[in-house]
Amino acid sequence: MALLLKNGHVVDPQTHTGMRFDVKIDGDTIVEVGENLSSDGCEAIDLAGKYLVPGLVDMHVHLREPGYEHKGTIESETRAAVKGGFTGVCSMPNTDPVTDNGTVVEYVKSVAAREGHCHVYPAGACSKGLKGEIIAEMGDMVAHGAVAFTDDGRGIQGAGMMRRCMDYGKMFNKTFLSHCQDEDLVGDGQVNEGVVSTRLGLLGWPAEGEELQIARDIALARLTGAKLHIQHISTARGLELVRAAKAEGLPVTCEVTPHHLFLTEDALDGTYDTRLKMNPPLRTAADAEALIQGVIDGTVDAIATDHAPHAEWEKAREFELAPFGTTGIECALGLVLTNLVKTEKIDLGRMVELMAVKPREILGLDPVKVEVGSIADLTIIDPEATWTVGAEGYESKAVNCAFEGTELTGCATDVFVAGVRKLADGVVC
Amino acid sequence: MFNNHKHLIDISEYSDSELMTILTTAKAFSSVNERAIKKVPTLKGKTIVNMFNEPSTRTRSSFELAEKRLSADTLNFGGSSTSTVKGESLIDTVMTLDAYKIDCIVVRDKHAGAPYIVSQASPAVVIDAGDGKHGHPTQALLDLYSIWERKQDFNGLKVGIVGDIAHSRVCGSLIPALKIMGAEVTVVAPGTLIPAAPEVLGADLVSYCLDDVLPELDVVYMLRIQRERLEGAPFPSLREYHELFGLTKKREKLMKPDAIICHPGPINRGVEFDSYMADHPERSVILDQVYAGICVRMAALYLLLGGADNGLAA
Amino acid sequence: MGTKPKAVIMDETAINRALTRIAHEILERNEGCDNLALVGIVTRGDLLAKQLVDKIEEIEGVRVPLGSLDISFYRDDFATFAPEVHASRIDFDVDGKRIVLVDDILYTGRTIRAALDAIMDLGRPSRVELAVLVDRGHRELPICPDFVGKNVPSSHEENVRLYLQEVDGRSTVEIFDVEPGARVGSAPLGGE
Numbered sequence: 025m026a027l028l029l030k031n032g033h034v035v036d037p038q039t040h041t042g043m044r045f046d047v048k049i050d051g052d053t054i055v056e057v058g059e060n061l062s063s064d065g066c067e068a069i070d071l072a073g074k075y076l077v078p079g080l081v082d083m084h085v086h087l088r089e090p091g092y093e094h095k096g097t098i099e100s101e102t103r104a105a106v107k108g109g110f111t112g113v114c115s116m117p118n119t120d121p122v123t124d125n126g127t128v129v130e131y132v133k134s135v136a137a138r139e140g141h142c143h144v145y146p147a148g149a150c151s152k153g154l155k156g157e158i159i160a161e162m163g164d165m166v167a168h169g170a171v172a173f174t175d176d177g178r179g180i181q182g183a184g185m186m187r188r189c190m191d192y193g194k195m196f197n198k199t200f201l202s203h204c205q206d207e208d209l210v211g212d213g214q215v216n217e218g219v220v221s222t223r224l225g226l227l228g229w230p231a232e233g234e235e236l237q238i239a240r241d242i243a244l245a246r247l248t249g250a251k252l253h254i255q256h257i258s259t260a261r262g263l264e265l266v267r268a269a270k271a272e273g274l275p276v277t278c279e280v281t282p283h284h285l286f287l288t289e290d291a292l293d294g295t296y297d298t299r300l301k302m303n304p305p306l307r308t309a310a311d312a313e314a315l316i317q318g319v320i321d322g323t324v325d326a327i328a329t330d331h332a333p334h335a336e337w338e339k340a341r342e343f344e345l346a347p348f349g350t351t352g353i354e355c356a357l358g359l360v361l362t363n364l365v366k367t368e369k370i371d372l373g374r375m376v377e378l379m380a381v382k383p384r385e386i387l388g389l390d391p392v393k394v395e396v397g398s399i400a401d402l403t404i405i406d407p408e409a410t411w412t413v414g415a416e417g418y419e420s421k422a423v424n425c426a427f428e429g430t431e432l433t434g435c436a437t438d439v440f441v442a443g444v445r446k447l448a449d450g451v452v453c
Numbered sequence: 454m455f456n457n458h459k460h461l462i463d464i465s466e467y468s469d470s471e472l473m474t475i476l477t478t479a480k481a482f483s484s485v486n487e488r489a490i491k492k493v494p495t496l497k498g499k500t501i502v503n504m505f506n507e508p509s510t511r512t513r514s515s516f517e518l519a520e521k522r523l524s525a526d527t528l529n530f531g532g533s534s535t536s537t538v539k540g541e542s543l544i545d546t547v548m549t550l551d552a553y554k555i556d557c558i559v560v561r562d563k564h565a566g567a568p569y570i571v572s573q574a575s576p577a578v579v580i581d582a583g584d585g586k587h588g589h590p591t592q593a594l595l596d597l598y599s600i601w602e603r604k605q606d607f608n609g610l611k612v613g614i615v616g617d618i619a620h621s622r623v624c625g626s627l628i629p630a631l632k633i634m635g636a637e638v639t640v641v642a643p644g645t646l647i648p649a650a651p652e653v654l655g656a657d658l659v660s661y662c663l664d665d666v667l668p669e670l671d672v673v674y675m676l677r678i679q680r681e682r683l684e685g686a687p688f689p690s691l692r693e694y695h696e697l698f699g700l701t702k703k704r705e706k707l708m709k710p711d712a713i714i715c716h717p718g719p720i721n722r723g724v725e726f727d728s729y730m731a732d733h734p735e736r737s738v739i740l741d742q743v744y745a746g747i748c749v750r751m752a753a754l755y756l757l758l759g760g761a762d763n764g765l766a767a
Numbered sequence: 768m769g770t771k772p773k774a775v776i777m778d779e780t781a782i783n784r785a786l787t788r789i790a791h792e793i794l795e796r797n798e799g800c801d802n803l804a805l806v807g808i809v810t811r812g813d814l815l816a817k818q819l820v821d822k823i824e825e826i827e828g829v830r831v832p833l834g835s836l837d838i839s840f841y842r843d844d845f846a847t848f849a850p851e852v853h854a855s856r857i858d859f860d861v862d863g864k865r866i867v868l869v870d871d872i873l874y875t876g877r878t879i880r881a882a883l884d885a886i887m888d889l890g891r892p893s894r895v896e897l898a899v900l901v902d903r904g905h906r907e908l909p910i911c912p913d914f915v916g917k918n919v920p921s922s923h924e925e926n927v928r929l930y931l932q933e934v935d936g937r938s939t940v941e942i943f944d945v946e947p948g949a950r951v952g953s954a955p956l957g958g959e
Contacts, residue, residue, distance in 0.1 A: 340544055342570060483854075
């Protein structure tokens with residue numbers, strides 16, 4: 025039976041924005057968009073007071089499967105994604121075995137098809153075993169559905185190796201997602217180098233350890249012509265490098281995470297809260313301010329979470345022994361609505377660009393638009409709902425959320441993945 | 454409880470008058486340590502665990518003696534026998550200790566913040582005996598005590614700390630403590646041994662030249678160069694370090710006549726100073742510091758675990 | 768402090784008279800001041816001990832050794848906390864001495880028990896006696912004073928305190944009603 029989504033406030037910068045339309049879905053496709061559509065023969069859902077937007081995509085997610093199912097599984101983390109309003113996620117290849125060949129890509133896709141709650145777009149490794157030494161079988165991975173290449177979790181340390189990856193991989197017309205970290209400079213850095221590293225007696229992770237590789241990879245994008253996307257950019261100067269590269273016309277994009285936008289190193293204190301340990305680390309208030317400016321002015325292309333689930337016992341350790349990462353996929357939309365949209369720093373259209381349109385573009389996915397013929401990946405947002413992060417637990421297997429206890433306004437109430445209702449009134453179906 | 458303090462982890466939570474109370478109490482314990490029967494029944498029946506998760510002979514010995522002289526029952530837990538080596542988490546280890554019904558855990562750990570974790574996992578009083586590169590509050594107290602004995606007043610006192618400031622747990626507590634007491638602190642080291650933001654700890658001045666600052670200093674605090682931590686090669690050789698930052702007989706003429714020399718021990722002769730300065734009869738208070746360690750640890754244990762007059766015994 | 772004075776039990780003259788008598792009694796009991804030493808318990812017992820030493824000097828022309836004893840480290844009551852630890856000052860060898868412990872108010876006897884332990888850790892006196900200005904009863908231990916200024920019957924709901932000119936600006940012994948939860952025992956030095 026066809027679905028009729030009535031009275032939703034459509035926000036899609038690619039098509040209609042600011043209009044109240046009914047949207048009819050048949051199968052996995054949008055078949056009609058217009059005012060006062062007939063509900064004959066349809067299951068009708070009233071969306072009065074809510075926004076209807078193209079389905080959100082989180083282009084940076086650790087699903088942990090295969091290999092680290094104690095942290096999270098494709099089932100549990102796509103469940104969390106749907107709860108957070110996402111219709112698709114790009115999965116990172118630092119699994120065990122590493123997603124560095126077609127077989128593992130195929131495995132991730134097949135488990136996702138069987139157990140997943142939303143689309144999973146696997147990213148493949150640049151180098152075999154994420155070791156930064158030998159180019160992974162990119163062609164094989166593309167043949168099985170890999171959408172991008174990345175050694176996320178580490179940066180490729182050798183400039184020559186990074187160049188070879190880009191030169192070789194550019195024939196597949198995929199984007200290189202780059203985790204920028206100079207390991208020699210960063211060493212065992214735990215938190216941003218400066219005030220907090222000194223106060224807490226933790227080794228510093230200097231901003232320059234990230235900026236050096238951003239500069240290097242931009243130079244390599246110029247040299248090779250490959251498409252480069254800087255992941256989880258966290259510093260003002262790093263963003264400045266991307267801004268300059270864009271001005272030069274290089275194929276360079278970047279993403280920023282909610283935690284680097286809305287948290288700073290000042291949150292770290294003598295309680296050594298390991299939920300605040302992430303890579304790259306939380307930076308200064310000035311950095312966060314610069315990132316928000318980049319979101320506003322368009323230098324930042326996408327907001328992605330770097331959702332990194334860990335088992336409770338792995339995080340309940342000494343700060344230096346705890347793993348890096350925070351979950352974030354369930355609260356990202358609420359955080360952006362509360363801190364950027366409600367405060368009128370950006371409008372909803374820009375938000376949809378950052379969280380739906382651009383991620384698909386960077387990953388080379390088919391666009392999703394609120395128009396006839398488009399695949400029916402849709403997210404419904406209640407802009408007024410107030411809630412507290414973690415108050416009712418998480419859909420994710422993990423609880424290591426840096427934003428736990430934050431009060432937010434706005435959340436996804438419904439998610440349609442290829443025409444199937446996967447989130448209904450806030451409940452994962 | 455000592456005022457509102459249940460634990461001794463972050464020394465910057467203590468006020469100048471509270472730190473002074475610890476010093477005067479330590480002074481009272483000093484008279485106990487100087488008599489024939491060096492023991493009082495103050496903590497009779499209390500059980501204290503010395504949880505030393507990294508090797509430490511001096512600090513552990515000092516705590517152990519302090520505890521015994523207060524009549525507490527002590528249990529040394531750690532060294533090669535630590536459960537953490539066997540894969541047990543710190544929290545699980547602490548919960549195991551708690552099942553023994555203990556009153557206090559003295560924590561030494563190579564990881565910053567471990568004492569806080571212990572304090573969250575256990576109802577016991579927690580004393581930080583050194584955590585990673587973060588803090589070492591009882592070391593700071595014994596340093597304050599030794600300086601106080603010689604200088605009486607901290608106000609405007611100029612203290613220079615020389616050496617590995619960046620990786621020193623001593624600095625993490627000593628500099629804030631000196632600032633609380635009103636002293637001025639200069640840190641002296643090559644750039645590779647200066648932390649990213651020394652002002653956060655309270656350092657008023659950063660210098661790369663010992664000879665420049667030496668004439669101003671009332672207290673010269675030499676930090677230990679950890680030979681075992683030199684893989685990162687923060688300076689080319691011990692010889693060059695000694696040449697630039699060693700306190701030598703040649704440099705003595707730059708010092709104030711009443712300037713004193715401190716060192717947290719164990720000392721490296723020929724690195725931090727030459728033997729002439731290390732053993733200087735008027736200036737060196739290094740052995741006084743060792744003695745002060747017992748007194749301030751007795752005071753801290755007494756104030757946190759014991760109690761004074763509630764009047765009922767009049 | 769939660770206490771209000773109900774009556775003045777001893778004024779300055781009465782305190783002075785009692786101390787003079789105790790000084791004579793000590794000398795009489797000990798047959799002079801050979802080997803005698805006085806040790807006052809801080810705070811205020813030490814001040815009384817000094818006055819007794821002065822009086823003994825007036826009577827015998829000999830100044831006997833005087834010490835002060837802080838018994839904080841020997842207490843058995845870890846309750847409400849007021850960290851006022853003073854170093855004990857006993858600059859003579861207690862071995863073989865005839866020690867008179869001096870305290871202001873004798874109540875449960877626990878302070879004296881602690882003081883005896885503290886003295887024993889300093890050496891081996893030949894004899895220890897106890898002088899108190901006021902005995903208010905309610906002993907919880909088998910302790911009995913040898914020299915008493917005044918016996919004052921009191922209840923548990925009352926507190927008896929000594930104030931001295933040199934630290935409090937007046938010399939009196941006063942009795943108070945104790946309000947629930949208030950601190951019992953000596954007044955802080957320098958008034959409240």
